[in-house]
Structures are given as structure tokens and as C-alpha cells.
Amino acid sequence: xxxxxxxxxxxxxxxxxxxxxxxxxxxxxxxxxxxxxxxxxxxxxxxxxxxxxxxxxxxxxxxxxxxxxxxxxxxxxxxxxxxxxxxxxxxxxxxxxxxxxxxxxxxxxxxxxxxxxxxxxxxxxxxxxxxxxxxxxxxxxxxxxxxxxxxxxxxxxxxxxxxxxxxxxxxxxxxxxxxxxxxxxxxxxxxxxxxxxxxxxxxxxxxxxxxxxxxxxxxxxxxxxxxxxxxxxxxxxxxxxxxxxxxxxxxxxxxxxxxxxxxxxxxxxxxxxxxxxxxxxxxxxxxxxxxxxxxxx
Amino acid sequence: xxxxxxxxxxxxxxxxxxxxxxxxxxxxxxxxxxxxxxxxxxxxxxxxxxxxxxxxxxxxxxxxxxxxxxxxxxxxxxxxxxxxxxxxxxxxxxxxxxxxxxxxxxxxxxxxxxxxxxxxxxxxxxxxxxxxxxxxxxxxxxxxxxxxxxxxxxxxxxxxxxxxxxxxxxxxxxxxxxxxxxxxxxxxxxxxxxxxxxxxxxxxxxxxxxxxxxxxxxxxxxxxxxxxxxxxxxxxxxxxxxxxxxxxxxxxxxxxxxxxxxxxxxxxxxxxxxxxxxxxxxxxxxxxxxxxxxxxxxxxxxxxxxxxxxxxxxxxxxxxxxxxxxxxxxxxxxxxxxxxxxxxxxxxxxxxxxxxxxxxxxxxxxxxxxxxxxxxxxxxxxxxxxxxxx
Ligand SMILES: Cc1ncc(C[n+]2csc(CCOP(=O)(O)OP(=O)(O)O)c2C)c(N)n1
Ligand code: SF4
Ligand SMILES: [Mg+2]
Numbered sequence: 001x002x003x004x005x006x007x008x009x010x011x012x013x014x015x016x017x018x019x020x021x022x023x024x025x026x027x028x029x030x031x032x033x034x035x036x037x038x039x040x041x042x043x044x045x046x047x048x049x050x051x052x053x054x055x056x057x058x059x060x061x062x063x064x065x066x067x068x069x070x071x072x073x074x075x076x077x078x079x080x081x082x083x084x085x086x087x088x089x090x091x092x093x094x095x096x097x098x099x100x101x102x103x104x105x106x107x108x109x110x111x112x113x114x115x116x117x118x119x120x121x122x123x124x125x126x127x128x129x130x131x132x133x134x135x136x137x138x139x140x141x142x143x144x145x146x147x148x149x150x151x152x153x154x155x156x157x158x159x160x161x162x163x164x165x166x167x168x169x170x171x172x173x174x175x176x177x178x179x180x181x182x183x184x185x186x187x188x189x190x191x192x193x194x195x196x197x198x199x200x201x202x203x204x205x206x207x208x209x210x211x212x213x214x215x216x217x218x219x220x221x222x223x224x225x226x227x228x229x230x231x232x233x234x235x236x237x238x239x240x241x242x243x244x245x246x247x248x249x250x251x252x253x254x255x256x257x258x259x260x261x262x263x264x265x266x267x268x269x270x271x272x273x274x275x276x277x278x279x280x281x282x283x284x285x286x287x288x289x290x291x292x293x294x295x296x297x
Numbered sequence: 298x299x300x301x302x303x304x305x306x307x308x309x310x311x312x313x314x315x316x317x318x319x320x321x322x323x324x325x326x327x328x329x330x331x332x333x334x335x336x337x338x339x340x341x342x343x344x345x346x347x348x349x350x351x352x353x354x355x356x357x358x359x360x361x362x363x364x365x366x367x368x369x370x371x372x373x374x375x376x377x378x379x380x381x382x383x384x385x386x387x388x389x390x391x392x393x394x395x396x397x398x399x400x401x402x403x404x405x406x407x408x409x410x411x412x413x414x415x416x417x418x419x420x421x422x423x424x425x426x427x428x429x430x431x432x433x434x435x436x437x438x439x440x441x442x443x444x445x446x447x448x449x450x451x452x453x454x455x456x457x458x459x460x461x462x463x464x465x466x467x468x469x470x471x472x473x474x475x476x477x478x479x480x481x482x483x484x485x486x487x488x489x490x491x492x493x494x495x496x497x498x499x500x501x502x503x504x505x506x507x508x509x510x511x512x513x514x515x516x517x518x519x520x521x522x523x524x525x526x527x528x529x530x531x532x533x534x535x536x537x538x539x540x541x542x543x544x545x546x547x548x549x550x551x552x553x554x555x556x557x558x559x560x561x562x563x564x565x566x567x568x569x570x571x572x573x574x575x576x577x578x579x580x581x582x583x584x585x586x587x588x589x590x591x592x593x594x595x596x597x598x599x600x601x602x603x604x605x606x607x608x609x610x611x612x613x614x615x616x617x618x619x620x621x622x623x624x625x626x627x628x629x630x631x632x633x634x635x636x637x638x639x640x641x642x643x644x645x646x647x648x649x650x651x652x653x654x655x656x657x658x659x660x661x662x663x664x665x666x667x668x669x670x671x672x673x674x675x676x677x678x679x680x681x682x683x684x685x686x687x
Contacts, residue, residue, distance in 0.1 A: 071378075071410070089407060090378060091353065121323070121353040149324040150333065153350050164333045165324065165350045167340040 025052035028062070030082045037076060041235020043194035043220030044074050047141050048081075050197050050218075051112070054204030065108040068097040070117035072148040073222075074141040077112040091121030094129045097136055105279045108208065109135070115142040115156040119175055123155070130184035130213045135277040137207045137214045140177060143222035144259075151225025158261035162229045177217045179254040182271050187212035189254065189271035193219040193242040196267060203269060212277045219265060232262075302472040304465035307435040308374070308400040308458075309334035310472075311442035313344055314480035317398075318369035321349040321360035326412045327466045328376040328402040335374075354379035358386035358397075365395035365455075366502055368492035370446065370484075373397065376462065377404035377418045384422060387455070391426030392518060393502055396449035396456075396487075400442055403431075403563065403614075404462040405650045413651020414462035416563065416615040419591075420624045426518055428456035428525065429592035433548075433566040435460070435470040437589075440542055443480055447532045450487050452525040461564040462651065475540055483539060522593045529590060547598040548587035549605075551577065555584025557608040557666035560629055562588045565612060565647075565654055572659035583663045588625060596632045603629060604638040608666045612682075614648045622646065622679035643675050647682040658683065 023029060029052065038044050055062070062083055069078035071090035078085040088096040093111045101109045111118070118126050118140050129136065145163050146152045153163035156177070157170040178189045188210045192200040200218060207214035221227060221238030232238060242265065250268040257266050276284075302310065309331045312320070322332040339348045347364075351357050357373050365371045375383065380401060390397050405415040419429055430445060432438040438460045449456040460466050475483075491500050506514055530546060537543030548566065551573050552558060559569055566587035576583045586602045586609075588595075603609055613623020621627055626644035633639050645662055648654050662682070669675055681687050 087410065123352065146324055149326055149329045152324045152329070152333065155352055165336040165348075167337050 025049060028052045028055055028082055030080055033080050036080055038073060039224045041221060041223030041238075042073070043143065043218070043222075043235070043238075044077070044141055046194040046197060047139065047200065047218040047220060048077055050194075050200040051139065051204050052081075053201045054208060057201065058205045058208045060108060060208060064106065065110065066100055068093045068100065068109065068111045070113040070122060072114035072117050072146065073143075074112065074114035075117060075148070091117055092125065093117060094122060094125035094136075094138065098125075098129055098134050101134055101136055102279065105135075109137070110208075111136060111138045113138075113140065114147070115140055115144065115177070116146040116154045119177060119180070120146075120155045127180065127184040130181055130186045130215075132278040133185055133187060133212045133275050135211050135213070135279060137204075137210075137216065139204070140215065140217045141220045142177060142217050143220045143226055144174075145222060145226050147222045147225055151222070151229060158259055161226075161261045164225070164229065174259065176254065176258045177215070178257050178270050181213075181215040182254040185213065185275065186215050186271060187273050187275050188214035188269075190215075190269040191217040191219065191257065192267050193246050193265060194221065195239050195242040195246065199267075206269070206272070210272070211280075212275055219259075219267075298474045298476075300472055300474055301469050302435055302439070303330075303467050303469050304435040304438050304460040305330040305402070305467065306334060307439035307472050308442050308460070309338070310474060311439045311480075312372055312400065313338045314475065314477055315370070315372065315443060315446055315484065316344045316481065317346055317372040317446075319347050319349070319361070319364035319371045320373060321351050321357045321364070321371075322373045322375070323351055323354045323357050323379060325354070325376050325379040327404060327462045328374045328379070328400070330466075331374040331400050331402075354382040355386060358383035358390065361397045362386060362390050362393065362395055365390070365397050366393065366492065367494045368487065368489040370450070370487045371397045372400065372446070374400040374402075376402040377406055377412075380418045380422055381406060384425070387422055387425035387427060389503070390455040392514070394453040394518070394521065396446075396453060398442070398446050398449055398455070399427075399457045401457050401459040402462050402466045403459050409650075411650040412462065414464055414564075414614070415649045415651065416613075416624070417649075419457060419459055420615040420617075422457070423592055423624065426454065426522065427592060428452070428454055428529070428590075430456070430458050430590050431562040431588065432458065432460055432465065433564055433587065433589075435465055435468070435472050436542070437544065438465060439472055439474070440536065440540075440544065443475070443483065444532050444536050444544075447484050448525070448529050451528045451532070452521055454521055454525060459563070464564040473542075479539070483536070525593060526590075526595060544589065545598075546590045546595045547602050548585075548589050549602050550585035550587070552584035552586060552602060552605050554582055555606050556582045557610070557663060557670055558584040558586055558606040559610045559612055559659065559662060559666075560586045560588065560603070560625060561612040562591065562625060563614065565614070565659075568654060568656055569612075569659050572656045572663065575656065576660060576663050581663065581667070583666075591625075594628050594632070599629065600632050600636055603633060603640060604636060606640050608641045608643075608670045610643050610645055610662050610666045612645045612647055612662070614646075616646050616649070626679070641669050641673070641675050643669060643677075644679040645682040646679065649684075652683055654683065
């Protein structure tokens with residue numbers, strides 16, 4: 001199958017010309033859509049900037065990448081990147097992305113979405129794409145709530161934290177996203193906060209170069225809802241909290257990565273392993289049944 | 298008590314006074330606030346409700362079914378994509394005759410994505426076997442929420458009461474609240490003949506039902522729809538007798554001596570009433586019909602209303618995507634097929650994705666209806682009003 005050529009840009013040159021840009025990342029951002037909707041102090045922009053830097057660093061062919069988002073503040077990412085992108089429905093980004101990947105196995109598929117989108121309403125797709133080991137990078141911006149709709153409790157809200165639909169404090173234990181990804185079969189799993197811009201960028205670079213289902217969780221401040229209702233200050237205060245409470249433990253057992261309200265946040269790269277991807281297995285099986293006649297793809 | 302409330306606040310107040318046993322919900326703009334306010338009532342101990350912030354609308358509707366099957370009084374709230382995601386379960390609730398009340402805010406369905414008002418969401422669910430009542434303002438939304446719980450429980454049918462996104466949901470209006478003590482009295486306890494968790498009489502819900510009995514069960518569901526209008530009327534009358542606000546099945550406004558009329562639903566009814574006043578000041582005999590109860594479709598009352606005038610402009614805030622125009626238009630035309638008195642009819646699809654409709658635009662539509670009356674002919678049956686390139 002042919003990959004449609006829709007994007008004019010080829011590999012970006014990493015050179016000094018980036019100094020002439022209005023924004024250092026303007027080659028991958030839709031400048032006509034800026035200013036964006038994100039609030040002052042929000043971490044989503046940091047995650048996007050780190051991701052844009054990773055695209056340069058990993059020398060990704062921009063005509064071969066597609067960004068898929070669900071719905072939410074983070075879901076808006078698909079509309080701000082000057083790349084092929086798909087703003088899908090709430091919870092279904094991974095399912096749409098699966099279709100894109102199997103139809104165009106040589107495309108680099110990146111899902112960029114929020115914790116609610118990927119882990120609440122879309123949780124089913126998350127575990128099944130990991131199980132199949134669909135070759136895609138999932139960037140999960142985790143701000144512990146459904147921010148877009150006004151800060152409601154999510155399956156990522158730490159126990160006892162407040163949210164607009166749990167003014168009594170969260171009584172449900174949250175998901176530990178790296179553990180969920182690991183136990184479902186992901187081949188690359190990392191977690192950083194949006195304070196760790198350099199490490200987050202490196203994680204994106206590694207994950208972009210990895211074949212298989214990769215998950216990078218970016219813990220991110222929602223200054224508007226999460227920190228306000230929990231009286232945690234503004235975006236900068238959240239950054240200070242990350243600074244004081246994030247502990248790097250590369251290779252830590254993912255079981256130990258629960259996030260307690262205002263407790264330590266363990267960050268690092270936890271999983272980096274090999275498993276045949278869905279398309280590899282599929283092509284291998286096809287060649288077997290068709291006796292070598294199969295053209296991969 | 299007279300207060301200032303938005304449509305969402307008014308619906309949340311109604312839910313507080315109803316004090317349902319179970320609320321399961323997932324947030325979505327512009328309905329989020331209803332349950333968010335309700336969560337605060339739970340927190341403040343103002344209701345006895347078990348509130349579950351589930352992980353999707355599909356789960357919300359499923360949880361509501363489970364709770365309703367166990368005899369609980371159950372409510373939820375959603376809009377647009379949320380209702381679409383409930384779609385599968387809507388049919389389960391209706392087929393199992395489980396009363397559930399949804400406080401819905403009408404918002405257009407993706408794609409393209411949009412958060413503003415049209416009626417595509419509820420119209421896409423109109424065949425699910427749920428009662429559907431569209432309201433004109435915050436007061437009606439509040440009153441109807443309370444009424445619908447009673448209607449649904451008496452008819453053993455689930456129901457949707459809706460407001461127009463932002464126009465009603467976020468618009469602040471004067472609302473008269475009923476005394477807190479009066480609402481539970483008006484509703485009474487939910488009476489259940491068969492329920493889960495009745496240990497002496499175990500029942501099974503949802504088993505396979507093939508060629509032998511499926512049809513009879515579906516027929517009985519249709520019977521329930523056939524028989525529900527008198528229940529709706531009775532509850533509306535009881536409500537009026539008790540609280541002084543009477544609601545009709547079909548809302549007629551200055552229709553009796555009108556020559557032409559508009560048929561409309563939702564908040565545009567209010568805008569159109571002002572247009573009627575203005576036209577009447579100019580001596581033009583115009584009237585208005587507002588479809589309040591839309592499912593079941595009140596064919597007798599609607600036929601009577603439609604037959605009063607010579608020309609009808611049907612304003613639909615949704616399209617059937619069948620090339621046949623809007624939903625309301627198709628229903629209205631269909632009931633007039635055997636009528637002796639058939640007004641000329643033109644369909645105006647308007648306001649998709651929240652595009653505003655003004656009093657002046659409605660006046661312009663009335664003028665077009667007079668032209669039709671004069672010529673005796675409808676040039677084009679379906680037009681798209683207020684869209685570029687039309
Ligand atoms: C089926 C459906 N249900 C609900 C919504 C409303 N909705 C939009 S975004 C969102 C939550 C977003 O949370 P998250 O994915 O964590 O992203 P964030 O805004 O926090 O970045 C919800 C509930 C929707 N668009 N579609
Ligand atoms: S609401 Fe929260 S997550 Fe959304 S843009 Fe604002 S700060 Fe960011
Ligand atoms: Mg979130």
C-alpha cells in the first residue's frame with residue numbers, strides 16, 4: 001500500500017536557522033493557530049515543545065508521521081502541529097491510530113492525548129493496543145483530572161485529592177499508568193514530569209525510535225483546575241513540587257509507581273524490551289499461509 | 298421561591314429536590330455542570346444519592362439500567378457524543394422497561410466537532426423507545442425534570458428532558474422553585490412490581506428472546522408508547538394543579554386565528570413568540586406551534602394544531618441526512634397524509650452547530666410563508682436557512 005504524500009516538509013535540518021524562527025518549533029507548529037487555548041501555567045505546551053524537539057533530535061521524516069489525539073485540553077495537540085494529524089473522538093484515539101498504522105505500516109504513528117481520554121473512556125483500547133503491540137508511541141499527558149470539562153475526577157486522580165465531581169475527596173484508587181502499560185505488553189514505558197524537559201525529550205526520542213507499543217507518561221500541571229481546587233498554587237508551584245518530590249528511579253518495578261496525593265512521584269524509564277510488533281507478526285503469518293508470495297505491508 | 302438560575306442550575310436543583318437513589322454520570326460540555334452541582338449536593342449531605350463518577354457514558358447508562366432494575370430512582374445527565382455513546386444501552390433500558398431520567402443538553406454531534414446547540418443528538422436517539430421532551434426555557438426545564446421522573450415511572454419507560462446548549466443551559470433566567478418538601482410528595486415512592494435484589498422472588502433480566510416471543514415483547518413496548526400520552530397529560534395536570542404551572546403536549550401560541558404558523562422546538566420557541574408579537578403588531582395573523590413532547594409523537598394534538606392554518610413553516614435544528622429534510626418536518630408531513638385539511642408546508646433547517654437565529658430572521662420566514670399563501674405553491678420543500686452558499 002502506498003503512503004499518501006501530504007506533507008511538504010522532509011527531514012528538518014538541525015542547524016542554526018532555527019534561531020531565525022519566530023518560535024523555535026515553528027516548523028512543526030501551526031503558527032496561524034497560535035495563541036493556543038492552554039492556560040498560563042499549563043504543562044501541555046511543555047510536553048508539546050519537548051515532543052517537537054524530539055522530532056528534530058530523532059531526525060524523523062515529517063512526511064511519514066501522523067499525530068492522533070482524542071478530545072480534551074491535551075487532545076487539542078492534533079490541531080496545533082503542522083503535521084498530518086487527526087483530532088478524533090473522546091477515548092478513541094488509539095483505535096483510530098490502529099487503523100492508520102495497519103493501513104500504512106511505514107508511517108510513524110503518535111497518539112498524543114490526556115489521561116481521561118486514554119485511561120478512562122479509552123482504557124480498553126489502551127490495553128488492547130499494548131497487548132497486540134501495535135507499533136505506536138502513546139504520549140499520555142497526565143494532569144490527574146478531566147481538565148477540558150472543568151476538572152472532574154478521573155481514574156488517575158490520587159486518593160483523597162479533590163476534583164469538581166468529588167468535592168468530598170477522591171475515594172477511588174487510581175491507575176498506575178506505567179504498571180498498566182507494562183502488564184498489558186508495552187515495550188517501552190517511561191514517566192517524567194513536564195519539569196524534566198530534557199529527559200522527557202530524550203524519552204520521546206527513544207520511544208520514536210522504538211518498534212512496538214511505547215508509552216510516555218508526562219505528569220503535567222493543570223493550574224486551572226487540579227491545583228486550584230486542591231490549593232496547590234499555580235503552575236510554577238506545581239513545578240516546584242515536581243522539583244522537590246520527583247525521584248528518578250530508572251528500571252524501577254512498575255508495581256511501585258503509584259502516585260499518592262502530594263507524595264513522591266517516581267520518574268524514569270521503566271521498560272525497554274523487545275516483542276514482535278503486530279504488523280511483524282501479521283506479515284510473518286501472511287508469508288507462511290501464502291507461501292512467500294506476500295508483499296509486506 | 299423566585300431565583301435566578303441557568304438551565305443547568307435549574308436542572309441540578311430539580312435533581313436535588315427529586316433526591317434520586319442513584320446518579321451515574323460522565324462529564325461532557327455543556328451538561329457537565331448539572332452533575333457537578335449535584336456532586337456538591339451529595340458532598341453537602343443535601344441528598345441521599347449514591348453518586349458514581351463512572352468512566353464513560355456507556356458505563357453511566359449501563360449503571361443506571363442496573364440501578365433501575367433493582368428498583369431505584371435513577372438519573373443521569375449528558376449531551377451530544379455522550380448520548381451517542383449511550384446509544385446501545387438506550388435500547389436496553391427501553392426494552393427492559395426501566396425508568397431512567399436523563400437531563401440532557403442538546404449539542405450537535407461530531408463531525409465536525411462543535412459544542413453548541415442543535416438537535417442532532419436526541420434526534421439520532423429518537424427511535425430508542427425513550428420519552429423525549431424539549432423545553433423552551435430554564436423554568437420549563439426545571440418543571441419538566443420533576444414531571445418526567447413521574448411520567449417515566451408510571452409508564453415504565455425511560456425519558457429524556459432536554460435544553461438547548463448554552464442558550465438555555467448557560468443562560469440565566471428567572472426561575473420559580475417549588476418548596477423542597479413538595480417535590481418528594483408530588484413524586485411519591487417509586488413502585489416496583491418486579492425488581493432485582495428481591496431475594497424471595499428472583500428474576501432474570503435480559504435473557505435471549507428469539508422468534509417465539511421477541512415480537513410480542515417489542516409489541517408491548519410499542520403499546521407502552523401508545524399509552525403514555527394520557528399519563529403525560531395527567532402528570533402535567535397534577536403538576537399544574539399543585540404548583541400553578543400548566544404545560545401542554547403541543548404548545549400553541551396565537552394559533553386560533555392565524556393564517557400561517559411556524560412549528561418549532563426548544564429555545565427557538567421563545568424567540569419565535571417574540572417574532573409573533575411583532576408581526577401581530579403589524580397586523581399580520583401569524584401563530585406558533587412548539588413541539589414540547591416529541592416522543593411519542595402526539596399525532597392527534599399535532600394534527601389538530603397543524604390543521605388550523607393554511608401554511609406551515611417547520612423549523613428543524615437537525616437534518617435526517619436522507620435528502621428528505623428535518624425530523625420534525627418528516628413527522629409533521631407524515632401525520633397529515635390522511636388529513637382532510639392539509640396546509641402547505643415548507644421545511645427550514647436552521648441553526649446547526651449553534652448558529653444563532655434572530656427574531657428578524659423568524660419574521661422573514663413568516664413573510665415567506667405569506668408569499669406561499671399568496672401563490673398557493675411551495676417552490677422548494679426543504680431549504681437551509683442562514684447557511685453560506687444557499
Ligand atoms: C463521548 C464523550 N464524552 C464526554 C466528552 C466530554 N469530554 C471532552 S474532553 C473530556 C475529558 C478530558 O480529559 P483528559 O483526557 O484527561 O484531557 P485533559 O483535558 O485533562 O487534557 C471529556 C469528558 C466527549 N467529548 N465525548
Ligand atoms: S484547563 Fe488545565 S489542562 Fe486545560 S489548558 Fe488549562 S491548565 Fe491546561
Ligand atoms: Mg487530564
